[in-house]
Each structure stands twice: as C-alpha cells, then as structure tokens.
Amino acid sequence: xxxxxxxxxxxxxxxxxxxxxxxxxxxxxxxxxxxxxxxxxxxxxxxxxxxxxxxxxxxxxxxxxxxxxxxxxxxxxxxxxxxxxxxxxxxxxxxxxxxxxxxxxxxxxxxxxxxxxxxxxxxxxxxxxxxxxxxxxxxxxxxxxxxxxxxxxxxxxxxxxxxxxxxxxxxxxxxxxxxxxxxxxxxxxxxxxxxxxxxxxxxxxxxxxxxxxxxxxxxxxxxxxxxxxxxxxxxxxxxxxxxxxxxxxxxxxxxxxxxxxxxxxxxxxxxxxxxxxxxxxxxxxxxxxxxxxxxxxxxxxxxxxxxxxx
Amino acid sequence: xxxxxxxxxxxxxxxxxxxxxxxxxxxxxxxxxxxxxxxxxxxxxxxxxxxxxxxxxxxxxxxxxxxxxxxxxxxxxxxxxxxxxxxxxxxxxxxxxxxxxxxxxxxxxxxxxxxxxxxxxxxxxxxxxxxxxxxxxxxxxxxxxxxxxxxxxxxxxxxxxxxxxxxxxxxxxxxxxxxxxxxxxxxxxxxxxxxxxxxxxxxxxxxxxxxxxxxxxxxxxxxxxxxxxxxxxxxxxxxxxxxxxxxxxxxxxxxxxxxxxxxxxxxxxxxxxxxxxxxxxxxxxxxxxxxxxxxxxxxxxxxxxxxxxxxxxxxxxxxxxxxxxxxxxxxxxxxxxxxxxxxxxxxxxxxxxxxxxxxxxxxxxxxxxxxxxxxxxxxxxxxxxxxxxxxxxxxxxxxxxxxxxxxxxxxxxxxxxxxxxxxxxxxxxxxxxxx
Numbered sequence: 001x002x003x004x005x006x007x008x009x010x011x012x013x014x015x016x017x018x019x020x021x022x023x024x025x026x027x028x029x030x031x032x033x034x035x036x037x038x039x040x041x042x043x044x045x046x047x048x049x050x051x052x053x054x055x056x057x058x059x060x061x062x063x064x065x066x067x068x069x070x071x072x073x074x075x076x077x078x079x080x081x082x083x084x085x086x087x088x089x090x091x092x093x094x095x096x097x098x099x100x101x102x103x104x105x106x107x108x109x110x111x112x113x114x115x116x117x118x119x120x121x122x123x124x125x126x127x128x129x130x131x132x133x134x135x136x137x138x139x140x141x142x143x144x145x146x147x148x149x150x151x152x153x154x155x156x157x158x159x160x161x162x163x164x165x166x167x168x169x170x171x172x173x174x175x176x177x178x179x180x181x182x183x184x185x186x187x188x189x190x191x192x193x194x195x196x197x198x199x200x201x202x203x204x205x206x207x208x209x210x211x212x213x214x215x216x217x218x219x220x221x222x223x224x225x226x227x228x229x230x231x232x233x234x235x236x237x238x239x240x241x242x243x244x245x246x247x248x249x250x251x252x253x254x255x256x257x258x259x260x261x262x263x264x265x266x267x268x269x270x271x272x273x274x275x276x277x278x279x280x281x282x283x284x285x286x287x288x289x290x291x292x293x294x295x296x297x298x299x300x301x302x303x304x305x306x307x308x309x310x
Numbered sequence: 311x312x313x314x315x316x317x318x319x320x321x322x323x324x325x326x327x328x329x330x331x332x333x334x335x336x337x338x339x340x341x342x343x344x345x346x347x348x349x350x351x352x353x354x355x356x357x358x359x360x361x362x363x364x365x366x367x368x369x370x371x372x373x374x375x376x377x378x379x380x381x382x383x384x385x386x387x388x389x390x391x392x393x394x395x396x397x398x399x400x401x402x403x404x405x406x407x408x409x410x411x412x413x414x415x416x417x418x419x420x421x422x423x424x425x426x427x428x429x430x431x432x433x434x435x436x437x438x439x440x441x442x443x444x445x446x447x448x449x450x451x452x453x454x455x456x457x458x459x460x461x462x463x464x465x466x467x468x469x470x471x472x473x474x475x476x477x478x479x480x481x482x483x484x485x486x487x488x489x490x491x492x493x494x495x496x497x498x499x500x501x502x503x504x505x506x507x508x509x510x511x512x513x514x515x516x517x518x519x520x521x522x523x524x525x526x527x528x529x530x531x532x533x534x535x536x537x538x539x540x541x542x543x544x545x546x547x548x549x550x551x552x553x554x555x556x557x558x559x560x561x562x563x564x565x566x567x568x569x570x571x572x573x574x575x576x577x578x579x580x581x582x583x584x585x586x587x588x589x590x591x592x593x594x595x596x597x598x599x600x601x602x603x604x605x606x607x608x609x610x611x612x613x614x615x616x617x618x619x620x621x622x623x624x625x626x627x628x629x630x631x632x633x634x635x636x637x638x639x640x641x642x643x644x645x646x647x648x649x650x651x652x653x654x655x656x657x658x659x660x661x662x663x664x665x666x667x668x669x670x671x672x673x674x675x676x677x678x679x680x681x682x683x684x685x686x687x688x689x690x691x692x693x694x695x696x697x698x699x700x701x702x703x704x705x706x707x708x709x710x711x712x713x714x715x716x717x718x719x720x721x722x723x724x725x726x727x728x729x730x731x732x733x734x735x736x737x738x739x740x741x742x743x744x745x
Binding site: 058059060061136139140142143144145146158159160161162163164167248249250251252253254265268269270271272 | 390393394396397415416419421501507508509510563564565566567568569570573575578579584712713714715716720723724727729730
C-alpha cells in the first residue's frame with residue numbers, strides 16, 4: 001500500500017518520460033534484502049529460541065520437549081531475578097554517568113578551535129579499541145598489587161575493587177563509560193554544531209552568559225539527540241557482556257552476573273540450552289518493554305522538531 | 311508501469327533470498343567427514359603441544375594403510391565446538407578431552423566406544439599407564455580414554471627467598487602452615503599465600519586438597535555419585551572450618567578476589583616476593599621459567615600439600631588435572647587402525663617427544679627418560695608424586711557435569727569471601743546437578 005502511494009507522489013512531482021522515474025521510489029523490492037536478513041537472522045532465531053525454551057537440550061542429539069520445566073526452574077531461581085536487577089542497575093548507572101559527560105564534552109568539542117579538534121581526535125581513541133582489549137587493559141591497570149590501587153592506597157584501600165559488589169559494579173560502569181563516552185560525545189558534537197548560530201547571537205544581544213546559553217539553548221536543542229543517545233546507551237547497557245566476561249566473570253559470587261552473562265553461563269558453559277533460551281527470552285521481553293516505555297515517555301515517536309519557530 | 315516495476319523487485323528479492331541461502335549453506339559445507347575412505351580423523355585442542363601430536367600422526371602414517379588426519383580446534387572454545395560437531399557427519403574418530411565430566415554427556419548419549427575390547431586384545435593399553443591417571447577416564451565402570459599428554463598435579467609452590475628471610479621452612483603439616491602464615495604476617499608479608507581468586511578455580515584447589523586430606527577421596531566420590539548427604543557430613547564440616555580458619559587469619563590477604571592467575575597477578579606476587587606460597591597446577595613451573603627465569607632458578611621451590619593430622623585421606627594423594635585423553639567414537643569405521651594409533655601413546659618416541667616440550671607423560675616407561683626432560687629434578691618430583699599417589703582426584707569442576715561448574719565456582723568464591731557460611735556452602739553444593 002505504501003509503495004503505491006509513494007509511486008503516485010513521484011508521478012505527480014516528475015512528469016512522465018524519464019525511465020528512472022518510472023522505477024519509482026524505494027518499495028518492497030528495495031527493502032527485501034534487509035527484510036530477508038532481518039527475518040533470517042533475527043526473527044527466525046528468536047522464534048527458535050522461544051521454542052527451545054520449552055525443551056531440554058545439551059547440544060548433542062535432539063532436543064526433548066519438557067513443557068514449562070525450564071520456566072518454573074527459572075522463576076524459582078534467585079539468580080535470574082538478581083541478574084535482571086543488576087542489568088537494570090548497570091544500565092541506569094551507565095546512562096547517568098555517560099549522558100552528562102557526553103553532553104558537556106560534545107558541546108565543548110563542537111567549537112571550531114584547532115585545539116578542540118586535536119583533543120577530540122585523541123579522546124576518540126578508546127572507541128577504536130575492542131571492548132575485549134579495553135577490559136584486559138583495565139584489568140591490568142586495576143590489579144590490586146601492581147596496578148594503580150597499589151600506588152594510591154589512600155583512595156582504594158586494600159585495592160579489592162573487583163572482590164566486592166560495589167567496587168565491581170563501579171569498575172564495570174567506569175570502563176563502559178571510558179569506552180562509550182567518546183561515541184556519544186561524537187553524536188552530541190554533531191548535534192551541537194547543527195544548532196543555528198542565530199540563537200546564540202540573539203541570546204548574546206539579550207545579555208545571556210555562557211552558562212545561560214548552555215542551559216537555555218544548547219540543552220533544549222539537544223533533546224532529540226539525548227533520546228537517541230539514551231536509547232543506544234540503554235540497549236548497550238542491557239546487553240553488556242564482554243566487560244563482565246573479562247573483568248569480573250559475574251563475580252564476586254553472583255554479584256555482577258547480569259542477564260546477558262547469565263544466559264551465556266547457562267547455555268554455553270553449562271550446555272543447558274533450554275534454560276539459556278528462557279533467560280534470553282526474558283531479556284528480550286524486558287529490553288523491549290523498557291525501550292517502548294522510553295519511546296512513549298520521551299515523545300520520541302512523535303518526532304517533534306526542536307526548531308519550531310525558526 | 312506496474313508491470314515494469316515488478317521485474318526489478320522480483321530480481322532484488324530473488325538475489326536477497328539466494329544470498330541468504332548461500333550463507334546458511336556455509337554451515338553444512340564440504341569439510342571432510344569422519345568416515346571417508348581409509349582415513350581416521352584425530353581432533354585435538356590447538357596449542358603449542360600440537361607439535362608432538364603431528365609427530366605421532368606422521369609416525370603412525372608411515373606404517374598404517376589407514377591414514378590419520380590431525381584436526382585442531384584452537385583457543386579456549388574447544389569443548390563448545392566439540393559439543394556442536396560430535397553428533398554430526400563432521401565428528402572425528404578420535405578426540406582430545408579431559409576425562410571425567412567432560413566425556414560423561416557423550417557416554418550418556420551413547421556416542422563413545424568403550425575401550426574394553428581394545429584392552430582385551432592388548433592389555434598394554436591399560437597396564438602401561440599409571441592407574442591413578444588411567445582411572446580418570448573411566449565412566450560407569452568402563453574405560454573410555456587413553457592418556458595422551460602430560461599430567462598436571464596441583465603443587466604447593468613457594469618463594470624460597472621469602473621463607474629464608476622469615477627464617478621458616480616449607481610446612482609439612484597443616485598446623486605448620488598456620489604457624490608459617492602467622493610468622494610471615496608478623497614479618498610484614500601482607501599476602502603470605504598468593505591466590506588468583508578472580509579466576510575462581512585456583513580457590514577450588516584449596517577445597518580439593520583439604521577435603522581429600524580430611525575425608526579421603528571417598529567423600530567427593532559419594533557426593534558425585536548423587537549422595538548429597540556427603541556434603542553435610544562431619545568431615546565436610548571439619549574441612550570447611552579449617553579453610554575458614556585459614557582465610558580468617560589473612561593467609562590470602564584481603565584482595566584475593568581482585569587478583570587473577572590468568573593475567574599473571576598471583577604469579578607475579580610469588581615471583582616478586584610479595585607472597586611466600588601459591589597452590590597451583592604443575593604448569594606454574596614452566597610459566598616462571600618463561601616469565602621470571604631468574605626466580606625459577608634461584609627462588610622457586612615446591613612441596614606436596616601439607617598433611618592434616620587425624621585426616622582419613624592418604625597424605626600421598628594428589629589432585630589436579632590427571633591428564634588429557636583420547637576417546638573414540640562408536641561410529642568409527644576403522645576401529646583396528648584406531649587401536650593401533652592409541653598404542654603409540656605409550657611408545658618411547660611419544661614419551662621422549664612429550665618430555666621434550668615440557669609435558670610429563672603418565673606411562674610406566676616415562677621414568678626411564680626423565681633425565682632427558684628439560685628440568686629433570688622437577689619432572690622426577692612430579693612423576694614420583696603421581697606414581698605414588700593412591701588416588702589422583704580430578705579437579706572437581708571437571709569431574710562434575712559441565713552444568714554444575716558455574717554454580718560450584720560461585721559457591722567456592724562466596725565461601726572464601728564470607729558471603730556464604732558453612733551451611734550455605736553445603737546447601738549450594740547439594741543443589742549441584744550430579745548427572
């Protein structure tokens with residue numbers, strides 16, 4: 001249906017005659033490659049995971065149907081509930097830490113000065129490293145006996161950062177921020193540069209200072225960017241995996257066993273693919289609900305322009 | 311217009327579909343199957359020890375009509391990948407494993423060939439190996455594996471210089487260990503015993519030894535056999551209280567859960583003299599030889615795990631990785647060739663080659679060649695240890711089914727850091743799946 005209407009619009013705009021126009025604007029055929037890929041690699045596996053969550057399978061032989069066994073096991077499992085809370089906690093902390101930093105840095109980097117360009121380029125480096133490399137690096141830096149904590153005992157005490165829950169979560173949030181703040185800074189930098197200069201010029205004439213300009217022009221203008229970057233952070237936070245795998249392995253105890261890591265433990269280390277699939281499905285549902293709520297509350301779905309009246 | 315627009319759409323959709331299909335076809339590509347004409351496929355964990363496996367395969371192919379082909383899976387994902395292919399056409403004929411729990415699921419699925427027939431024809435396939443090692447691949451009373459690399463018992467390593475400075479000797483009994491720890495702490499060694507608690511499995515080694523010394527190997531065997539009460543027994547509680555006492559005296563320092571063995575954290579503590587002991591697999595020796603050669607020569611010492619007075623376990627018992635094994639799949643088309651191949655695992659050539667790369671094979675003829683090893687004294691110490699051991703307990707996390715390993719590691723870590731008390735630990739161990 002959409003296709004036909006778009007094609008019609010095109011017809012109206014361009015007089016008939018040129019063959020290129022006759023092929024029309026993107027339609028189903030154009031979307032097909034992406035759609036087939038999406039179905040093949042996202043929808044089909046998702047359905048299979050749902051089916052598998054009702055089966056018992058250790059990777060050998062054929063899966064056995066076990067009804068709702070996996071699910072009852074899961075709902076009695078204190079680690080699952082804990083892992084969901086931990087996922088949410090790490091996500092929320094990630095957003096709270098990364099957003100202000102990225103906005104300030106982005107707004108700063110949006111200036112045209114040469115030194116800012118150079119510093120931004122340097123600051124961008126962590127993003128070029130793989131999450132695995134970043135985790136290994138920080139693991140070594142935070143070694144309690146030979147790393148930074150050993151030199152700064154006044155700050156770190158006995159250096160047992162990864163051996164206690166608050167420390168381990170702090171490290172995960174910090175390393176996540178260290179790696180992804182540059183990315184979000186980049187988004188904010190682009191968005192801040194797109195803010196029309198006239199707004200600042202007008203504000204200056206009205207006598208608004210730098211701080212005032214930031215809070216009354218830059219921030220409101222970045223609203224949609226904040227939502228975009230926020231959603232990326234939430235999705236990234238809920239699916240955090242590699243940093244946990246290398247830095248804490250879910251420990252101490254199960255204190256940093258977040259859902260994605262718990263799923264990995266169940267499925268790929270314990271070879272209990274049924275329960276692993278059930279965990280995965282819970283994670284899918286939770287993540288979907290959270291992003292729906294975010295989109296609704298933020299009014300992102302309405303896509304209102306931030307430049308009304310310009 | 312509609313008609314003309316139809317064609318490119320269909321073409322694009324067709325192309326996309328074809329692409330998708332060809333991608334999914336990759337999974338069932340034409341890699342060589344296990345049963346093709348006159349070949350046996352040997353699958354091993356890919357690492358530096360493959361040098362010897364290649365040599366042995368070449369040796370075998372010199373005389374055999376059926377040719378052996380060596381396939382390797384590199385990296386730490388060996389078990390996952392093996393599990394994926396073992397019931398497919400790409401499954402090998404013979405494969406590397408860790409014995410015990412690592413082959414149990416395959417035995418349960420009826421995929422593995424019991425080696426009893428092979429042994430009946432050539433008793434050397436059993437009698438030429440140290441029994442404590444050979445038994446680690448016995449599942450439900452039948453043998454499923456032949457040792458094919460080196461043994462790795464867990465040994466109490468020490469830094470001789472630190473001990474000398476503190477004026478103490480390596481402890482022979484548990485009480486001496488507690489005393490030494492106290493002396494060291496008084497002399498300002500904050501971490502008398504290095505422990506890579508972040509990896510969790512190094513912590514497990516302490517449980518394995520203390521349980522074995524206090525209760526003998528029978529307690530763990532019972533527990534593994536499904537008798538959950540074993541964990542609640544008096545012996546179990548005694549072992550736990552001893553471990554607790556050791557942790558509480560500060561023997562491991564305060565930050566052991568932030569230290570790892572795998573990123574060299576704990577190893578460096580020992581080498582730099584910040585710790586006096588580390589309980590670790592025999593591979594620690596060669597690691598120091600590579601990373602801290604001077605320390606390996608002048609400072610690194612090693613002893614057996616201390617005895618525990620009144621304990622039921624034989625003080626000569628050891629724990630650790632008994633060896634790696636070759637197991638055989640039932641569906642192999644050339645069982646005779648496979649049997650001949652396995653016989654090479656106790657040949658002189660094999661033993662010499664393994665010793666040459668620093669592995670310690672567990673055949674009875676190994677003793678003859680110990681002088682040719684890279685570090686003869688250490689090899690002799692290890693070999694004696696394993697040979698004289700009435701029982702060689704396979705690491706708990708490998709003896710239990712794989713689905714239990716994570717929960718076990720969690721309980722181990724939580725007991726050491728105080729999140730679980732003895733009762734909590736017992737409950738956690740009772741909750742582990744045993745089959």
